[in-house]
Structures are given as C-alpha cells and as structure tokens.
Amino acid sequence: MAMNGKGTLLDAASLPVKEFDGIIVGGGGSGMMASLQLAKSGLNTAVVSKVFPTRSHTVSAQGGITCSIQSADPDDDWRWHMYDTVKGSDFIGDQDSIEYMCKEGPEAIFELENMGLPFSRTDEGKIYQRAFGGQSKDYGKGGQAERTCAAADRTGHALLHTLFQANVKAGTNFLSEWFAVDLVKNQNDQVVGVIAFEIESGEPFFLKSKATVLATGGAGRIYQTTSNALINTGDGTGMALRAGYPVQDMEMWQFHPTGIHGHGTLVTEGCRGEGGYLINKDGERFMERYAPNYKDLASRDVVARSMFTEILEGRGCGPDADHVFLKLDHLGPEIVHKRLPGVTELSKRFAHVDPAEHPIPVVPTCHYAMGGIPTNVHGQVISQNPDGTDKIIDGLYAAGEAACVSVHGGNRLGGNSLLDLIVFGRSAGLHIEETFKSGIELDNPSSGDIDYALRNLNRVNVSQSGENFVEVKKDLQKTMQMNFGVFRTEELMVNGIKEVSNLREKSQNIHLADKSSQFNTARVEALELLNLIEVAEATAISANERKESRGAHSREDYPERDDDNWLKHSIYYADSKQVSKREVNFRPKQVQAFQPIVRTY
Amino acid sequence: MNSIAANEIKTLKLSIYRYDPLKKEKPYMQDFDIDIPLEKDLMVLDVLMLAKEKDPSISFRRSCREGVCGSDGLNINGKNGLGCITPLSDAVRSNKLSIRPLPGLPVIKDLIVDMKQFVDQYKKVKPYLITDKKVDTREAIPQTVQEREKLDGLYECIMCGCCSTACPSFWWNPDKFLGPAALLQAYRFIADSRDTATEERLEQLEDAFSVFRCHGIMNCVSVCPKGLNPTKAIGEIKKMLVKRAL
Numbered sequence: 001m002a003m004n005g006k007g008t009l010l011d012a013a014s015l016p017v018k019e020f021d022g023i024i025v026g027g028g029g030s031g032m033m034a035s036l037q038l039a040k041s042g043l044n045t046a047v048v049s050k051v052f053p054t055r056s057h058t059v060s061a062q063g064g065i066t067c068s069i070q071s072a073d074p075d076d077d078w079r080w081h082m083y084d085t086v087k088g089s090d091f092i093g094d095q096d097s098i099e100y101m102c103k104e105g106p107e108a109i110f111e112l113e114n115m116g117l118p119f120s121r122t123d124e125g126k127i128y129q130r131a132f133g134g135q136s137k138d139y140g141k142g143g144q145a146e147r148t149c150a151a152a153d154r155t156g157h158a159l160l161h162t163l164f165q166a167n168v169k170a171g172t173n174f175l176s177e178w179f180a181v182d183l184v185k186n187q188n189d190q191v192v193g194v195i196a197f198e199i200e201s202g203e204p205f206f207l208k209s210k211a212t213v214l215a216t217g218g219a220g221r222i223y224q225t226t227s228n229a230l231i232n233t234g235d236g237t238g239m240a241l242r243a244g245y246p247v248q249d250m251e252m253w254q255f256h257p258t259g260i261h262g263h264g265t266l267v268t269e270g271c272r273g274e275g276g277y278l279i280n281k282d283g284e285r286f287m288e289r290y291a292p293n294y295k296d297l298a299s300r301d302v303v304a305r306s307m308f309t310e311i312l313e314g315r316g317c318g319p320d321a322d323h324v325f326l327k328l329d330h331l332g333p334e335i336v337h338k339r340l341p342g343v344t345e346l347s348k349r350f351a352h353v354d355p356a357e358h359p360i361p362v363v364p365t366c367h368y369a370m371g372g373i374p375t376n377v378h379g380q381v382i383s384q385n386p387d388g389t390d391k392i393i394d395g396l397y398a399a400g401e402a403a404c405v406s407v408h409g410g411n412r413l414g415g416n417s418l419l420d421l422i423v424f425g426r427s428a429g430l431h432i433e434e435t436f437k438s439g440i441e442l443d444n445p446s447s448g449d450i451d452y453a454l455r456n457l458n459r460v461n462v463s464q465s466g467e468n469f470v471e472v473k474k475d476l477q478k479t480m481q482m483n484f485g486v487f488r489t490e491e492l493m494v495n496g497i498k499e500v501s502n503l504r505e506k507s508q509n510i511h512l513a514d515k516s517s518q519f520n521t522a523r524v525e526a527l528e529l530l531n532l533i534e535v536a537e538a539t540a541i542s543a544n545e546r547k548e549s550r551g552a553h554s555r556e557d558y559p560e561r562d563d564d565n566w567l568k569h570s571i572y573y574a575d576s577k578q579v580s581k582r583e584v585n586f587r588p589k590q591v592q593a594f595q596p597i598v599r600t601y
Numbered sequence: 602m603n604s605i606a607a608n609e610i611k612t613l614k615l616s617i618y619r620y621d622p623l624k625k626e627k628p629y630m631q632d633f634d635i636d637i638p639l640e641k642d643l644m645v646l647d648v649l650m651l652a653k654e655k656d657p658s659i660s661f662r663r664s665c666r667e668g669v670c671g672s673d674g675l676n677i678n679g680k681n682g683l684g685c686i687t688p689l690s691d692a693v694r695s696n697k698l699s700i701r702p703l704p705g706l707p708v709i710k711d712l713i714v715d716m717k718q719f720v721d722q723y724k725k726v727k728p729y730l731i732t733d734k735k736v737d738t739r740e741a742i743p744q745t746v747q748e749r750e751k752l753d754g755l756y757e758c759i760m761c762g763c764c765s766t767a768c769p770s771f772w773w774n775p776d777k778f779l780g781p782a783a784l785l786q787a788y789r790f791i792a793d794s795r796d797t798a799t800e801e802r803l804e805q806l807e808d809a810f811s812v813f814r815c816h817g818i819m820n821c822v823s824v825c826p827k828g829l830n831p832t833k834a835i836g837e838i839k840k841m842l843v844k845r846a847l
C-alpha cells in the first residue's frame with residue numbers, strides 16, 4: 001500500500017507492521033554506534049535513516065574528537081578534560097554525564113581505531129592529537145592542551161565510514177532512505193515504535209519496537225546561515241515534542257566562529273589549533289584583546305561574540321565590513337595543505353582563496369544545538385513528574401546531537417560532540433541490551449494510538465490547498481536569524497516569538513501539491529518543516545525565558561550570569577508552551593564537583 | 602535574492618531529465634529559464650534548488666551541500682560530478698546546463714538512480730579492517746606516519762558513484778566487474794598496515810572479472826570529485842596479483 005494522491009487516509013487497520021527488538025532512528029555517528037552495540041548482542045535491530053547512512057551529517061565533522069588518550073601528552077588526565085568541559089558549559093553541564101564521557105571516552109576511541117578508523121599519526125606511531133579551543137592542562141593552570149584526536153581534517157568522514165563498515169560487518173539491518181514521521185505511544189505513556197515510510201516506494205509502516213532510539217542529529221536549518229547539512233531539520237526533536245515529551249536548554253545554540261562568509265560552510269577550529277588566527281580590517285589580531293591568555297583558542301561563544309563586536313564597531317573586512325579574516329598563510333603550504341586538506345578544498349570552492357596564500361573571509365555561523373531531548377547517561381529519555389522530579393520514559397532513548405544528556409551545557413567545546421556520539425550511542429546500546437536480558441513488556445498500542453501518530457502524515461497527504469511550505473520555511477529561517485542570533489534582547493525575542501507562532505499556524509495548513517508516491521522529496525520537505533517549527537518555537541520561548549547571559553545565550557538586557565536563579569536547565573513542553581527549571585547535576589561519582597567560577601579565557 | 606537589479610541577473614537555460622515510474626510517459630528533458638545573480642558563482646545544486654522552487658516535483662538527492670556526503674552525483678553537461686561543488690563557471694557551456702542522472706544505473710525517479718548494485722559491489726570487497734588481533738579498547742594498533750600516509754588518496758572516498766558510472770567496464774558488467782569505487786576500497790584495506798587479510802583479499806580478486814576488466818581508460822580518475830585515483834589503486838592490485846601468481 002503506497003501513499004498516493006487519491007486522498008485516502010491511512011489508519012491503524014490498513015497499516016502494515018514490521019517488528020524489531022530495537023529501532024534506531026538515525027544513521028549518523030550516534031545511531032550507528034548504538035546499532036553496532038545491538039547488532040553484536042544479537043538483537044534484531046534496524047537503523048532507519050532518511051539518507052544512506054554515510055550521507056549523514058557526521059560525515060562533515062572536520063577537526064576531530066577530543067579525548068584524553070594520553071598520546072600527545074602522556075600525563076594528560078581525563079579529569080582535566082572534565083574540568084574544561086564543565087567550565088566550557090558555563091556550569092550547566094551535568095557533571096555525572098561529563099565525568100562518564102571523559103572517563104569512558106578513551107575506550108571508545110581505541111575501539112574505533114581498532115575497527116580501522118584511519119587516525120593521523122605521531123612520530124611514535126600513536127594517534128595524532130591537536131589543540132582545540134577551551135583545552136587546558138592541570139585544571140586550567142597548565143596552559144593549552146592538545147587533546148583532539150584527528151584524521152587530518154576529515155575526522156567525521158573517517159569516523160562515519162568506519163562505523164558504517166563495522167555495521168556492514170556485523171550484519172546490521174538498514175532501512176536506508178526511510179523517513180520517520182512520529183512516535184507511537186501506548187496508553188501508559190510508553191513508546192512502542194514509530195510511523196515511517198520508505199521514501200522510494202512511498203509505503204508507510206508501523207515500525208514496532210520495545211526500544212526506540214532517536215539519533216536524528218541537529219536542527220541548524222532553523223537558521224538562515226548555518227554550517228549544518230540541508231537534512232538537519234531536528235526531526236527527532238520535533239517527534240518528541242509532538243509526543244508530549246520535553247526538551248532541555250533549547251536556547252543554547254552554538255555559533256561557530258569560522259563559517260565561510262556568504263555560504264555558512266565551516267572551516268574547523270583546528271585551523272586555529274594549528275596556529276591560524278583572526279584579524280580585523282586593520283590586520284590586528286583582535287582576540288589578544290578579548291582573551292589575553294587563550295586568544296584565538298578561547299571558547300567558541302567568546303570568539304563568536306568578539307568577532308561580532310569587531311564587526312559592529314566598524315572593524316569588519318570587505319566592502320560591507322561584515323566579516324573578519326582567518327589567517328593561515330603564515331603557516332606555509334606544507335602545514336596548510338597536509339594538515340588541513342579539506343579546509344583548503346572548501347576555501348578554494350566557496351571563498352575562492354587558497355588559504356596557504358590568502359586569508360579566508362569568515363563570519364560566525366549557526367553550528368550546534370547544545371539543547372535537545374533530555375536523557376540520563378544510559379540514553380533513556382527523561383520527562384518530569386508533577387513534583388518536578390525526573391521520570392524515565394519506557395521504550396524511548398535519545399543520543400547524539402538530538403539528545404541533551406547535557407555534557408555541553410551552555411556551550412560545547414570543539415571535538416566534544418563526536419565524543420558524545422560514540423560514548424552515549426554506545427551506552428544507549430548497552431542499556432537496551434541489559435534491558436532485554438532482564439526482560440521487558442510494553443503494552444500494545446490501541447488503534448487509536450496509531451491513528452493519532454498518523455495525523456500529521458494524513459494531514460499533509462490530503463491537503464487540497466493552503467500555504468506553500470518552502471515560503472514558510474524561508475520566513476522561519478529569516479525570523480530566527482534576525483531575532484535569536486548571537487546577541488539577544490527581550491524586544492527582539494518577543495517579536496520573534498509572535499512571528500514564529502504565526503508561522504506555526506501557517507504550518508498547520510500547508511499544501512503538498514505533489515502527492516505522488518515514489519521518491520517524493522516534496523513530501524519529505526513538508527514533513528521536515530513541521531519539525532523545524534517545533535524546534536524553532538522551543539528555542540524562541542526558552543531563550544526569552546532565560547533572563548541572564550550564559551554560554552552561547554547572550555542577552556544585552558541581562559548581560560550577567562545569574563547563578564542564583566539560572567544555574568539550572570530550562571525545560572520546555574510544546575503543548576503548554578511553558579518553560580520550567582531542572583536541577584543541574586553536581587554529583588560526579590569519582591571526583592569532587594567543580595563549583596561555578598567566573599569564566600575567563 | 603529578491604532585490605537584485607536586472608542588469609546583475611543572467612537567465613540560464615536549464616534542462617533537467619524527468620522520469621516518473623508511475624506515469625505512462627517516457628523520460629523527457631524539462632526546460633527552465635532560471636535567473637541567476639552574476640556576482641556569485643552559484644553551484645549546480647543551487648540551480649537545481651531554484652528549479653525545484655518552480656516545480657517542487659523534481660526529485661534529486663542532497664545533504665551536506667559541501668562535497669563530503671556523496672549524495673548528489675549527477676551527470677552535468679555530459680560529465681559526472683557533484684552538483685554542490687560544481688560551479689556554473691565550470692559546467693555551463695553557451696549558457697546551457699543540462700542535468701541527467703548518473704549513467705548506467707537504473708533510474709528510480711528524475712535524477713535519482715538506484716545505487717544498490719554500486720553498494721553491493723562495495724560490500725563484496727569486505728570494506729572493513731580484518732585483523733588477527735582481538736579488538737583492544739585499551740590502546741591503538743601502532744602505525745607509523747609513513748604507513749598511515751599510504752592510506753591518503755584511498756580512505757577519502759565518499760561513495761558518490763561518479764567514477765563507477767563513468768566506467769565502460771562497469772556499464773557492461775555491473776554485477777561482475779567490481780568497478781573503480783569498490784576496488785579503491787579494496788586497496789584501501791590491502792594498503793592498511795593494520796589489516797592482516799591481504800592474502801584472503803587478493804584471492805577473492807583473482808578471477809578474470811573482478812579486477813582485470815579494468816582497461817585503464819581513466820574515466821574514473823577524471824571525474825572523481827575528491828581527486829582520487831582508482832586506476833592507480835587498481836594497478837597496484839594487479840601488480841600484487843601478478844606477483845602472487847609467479
């Protein structure tokens with residue numbers, strides 16, 4: 001049964017069912033790490049991915065994966081990495097999760113290397129590590145560390161392909177080019193699978209499962225200028241919100257300092273790690289003024305704000321004085337072309353300059369969602385009980401950029417996302433394996449439950465007239481860019497919230513003109529818009545609610561960090577559109593918690 | 602792009618291959634006039650997206666829009682390449698741009714080809730590290746800088762399919778001749794100092810078709826958007842096979 005233009009409504013009775021032990025929605029780094037774990041345990045697992053797995057956005061990661069594997073520095077210590085990460089998060093990263101990630105990280109890195117990941121090497125034949133922003137030795141006292149493991153500047157590609165290959169070897173079941181639409185819940189608030197369709201045939205299914213993992217990646221496409229792939233539309237986040245589950249810290253969006261001007265494509269922080277630096281129109285290395293110690297390797301939020309300040313104060317470069325330059329030419333072609341071959345390629349293509357000869361025009365670009373679906377260290381999705389305590393959602397997991405286990409808090413350090421993917425992708429897999437061993441029973445959904453999960457797909461499929469979804473998307477991106485950028489004020493945000501709310505209204509009435517069944521990419525884009533709207537609205541409302549400046553969230557009307565009121569996670573629900581607070585975890589297991597200090601670099 | 606003055610715009614003659622398996626019509630070329638700004642050198646993918654705004658039913662794959670995910674291998678004015686990193690200045694001839702699906706693979710719809718054969722050949726070469734050693738999560742397998750350098754030019758493949766679908770030997774025997782992409786992948790593991798299955802890999806490649814159908818025509822090299830050289834990798838495998846036979 002394929003979807004077609006005849007306006008037939010899909011319902012539970014006619015919908016075919018495919019059943020698996022575990023379903024992983026997402027074939028990026030986090031999804032394929034989870035699936036690998038499950039495939040090895042012999043569970044019947046399927047990876048659902050709207051693109052062929054190696055086309056996932058993880059492939060774009062350039063600079064590397066940060067982890068204290070003691071290769072560049074035999075004395076390196078995971079606790080130093082933990083300290084940097086807590087400080088980088090501006091103290092709203094959960095310290096139990098950060099501890100788990102930094103401590104378990106090396107095992108996951110060595111496992112990947114043993115699986116074949118072609119890391120660059122040191123003269124001693126060990127994994128090469130480079131310097132990245134916000135990295136220190138000895139709890140900030142020992143100067144810049146080199147902790148980011150790299151495969152040239154193509155680490156994400158190397159990692160994703162290695163994971164795909166390992167999954168091929170392990171015999172993982174791929175539902176490649178399938179689009180997941182909505183979660184299916186039973187009457188006990190448990191998740192029992194997803195509605196998805198095969199894009200090629202247009203055939204919809206109920207994919208039934210006792211463990212559903214949302215590993216759907218980022219949502220940078222809510223902004224106009226972003227480093228994110230076109231497919232990064234926050235689908236899993238939208239699905240969770242529509243199912244009534246909360247999201248956490250959605251106001252925290254990282255703007256990466258070095259997006260190529262006019263295109264948004266990224267050049268890695270590794271450029272600065274290798275010795276590159278930023279200059280303004282006077283050729284001044286301005287970061288020396290803003291961050292005297294770490295200069296160009298200060299944390300990303302700090303560098304992005306400094307760049308905008310330079311531009312706003314009239315020291316930007318180019319005819320419109322709207323960008324700055326990233327200088328690499330002093331490093332010489334040897335370093336630039338060998339260590340940064342991918343950057344060289346991108347820069348030539350999109351900025352028309354060879355970075356070994358001329359500086360690259362750059363401007364901050366929306367890059368990464370620190371917020372997402374809240375989980376514990378096992379990837380289990382968390383909601384709240386009426387009294388504000390955590391409630392675990394049976395059957396639902398999240399991992400990777402879509403999740404918020406909160407290792408990044410208010411600001412992510414470079415190279416920590418890839419580590420997050422593999423550590424928590426794996427831990428979710430391990431937990432599912434354990435759960436199956438001890439036995440789980442989830443109630444079957446009623447046909448009403450399934451019909452409910454089909455409502456959006458049905459609405460889009462039968463639409464006869466209404467809004468053009470391409471226009472709604474463009475307006476949304478413009479609104480977010482204007483009102484929720486690097487510097488925020490109440491006035492702009494209140495206005496932005498209104499606009500987003502209007503666009504939500506419109507999105508409830510979009511028209512899919514092309515109703516054909518086979519490889520209908522218009523249908524996919526229409527459904528993606530519904531997710532973009534959810535994510536954007538969560539961002540907008542949470543951002544206005546957090547009345548302080550912390551990490552990436554910088555308000556001109558509340559310029560200070562407010563630990564008395566906001567040393568907290570924000571929690572947002574789509575049905576009530578209300579924001580509440582959740583305690584930050586300050587209870588690591590093996591070290592003393594790091595207490596908030598003023599954050600300088 | 603709303604506020605561009607008319608003199609900064611050029612109208613490009615675009616034509617796109619259309620095919621819908623459920624309709625009775627044969628495949629045809631659909632023509633568009635697309636207004637493009639002159640000061641910016643747009644990529645072919647940008648133009649496709651502009652066309653899709655006019656006719657949302659056009660189907661093509663895309664993801665990263667920066668040449669790393671391998672989604673949008675296309676036949677652009679007769680030459681295979683990635684839409685997202687092929688600038689109009691390279692592709693357009695006499696103001697005309699004609700875009701077709703990659704040749705030699707079954708077309709699913711419009712510009713979307715069925716990559717199954719291509720992926721199956723990839724899987725055949727056991728594209729993963731095989732070692733005698735058990736996976737050790739406490740340390741890396743040592744590899745020198747020189748050993749690692751041997752993987753440069755091999756591991757970067759993004760599986761876009763531009764090469765294999767430009768290869769006459771792959772067109773004629775897509776089920777038997779592995780094709781340049783899969784063979785490049787095979788050599789990527791043969792060349793890896795950490796892999797201990799070279800013998801097993803060569804044995805599998807020994808038959809008349811797997812490798813030896815490559816006649817060194819180099820189409821694959823000239824289209825690879827990542828600047829990789831499958832012909833050279835195939836040459837290395839051939840050399841090893843010949844040596845082994847002696």
Ligand SMILES: Cc1cc2nc3c(=O)[nH]c(=O)nc-3n(C[C@H](O)[C@H](O)[C@H](O)COP(=O)(O)OP(=O)(O)OC[C@H]3O[C@@H](n4cnc5c(N)ncnc54)[C@H](O)[C@@H]3O)c2cc1C
Binds near residue numbers: 179218268368
């Ligand atoms: C340019 C760039 C460079 C970066 N460099 C680094 C770096 O050097 N170091 C670092 O640590 N981090 C880096 N990051 C961040 C990091 O790459 C990402 O955060 C990370 O890869 C996200 O991985 P993921 O597994 O969560 O999701 P993704 O890799 O984005 O995968 C998402 C998956 O979900 C699937 N999916 C989504 N929606 C649906 C749906 N509705 N139905 C079915 N499937 C769906 C997709 O098909 C895809 O397979 C970089 C990011 C960018 C943009």
Ligand code: SF4
Binds near residue numbers: 767769781815835
């Ligand atoms: S060199 Fe070999 S693999 Fe490459 S196109 Fe020619 S025949 Fe095909």
Ligand code: SF4
Binds near residue numbers: 758782825
């Ligand atoms: S070798 Fe080049 S052309 Fe062939 S699949 Fe790989 S990247 Fe594409």
Ligand code: FES
Binds near residue numbers: 666669670671672686
């Ligand atoms: S869209 Fe990823 S390679 Fe072109």
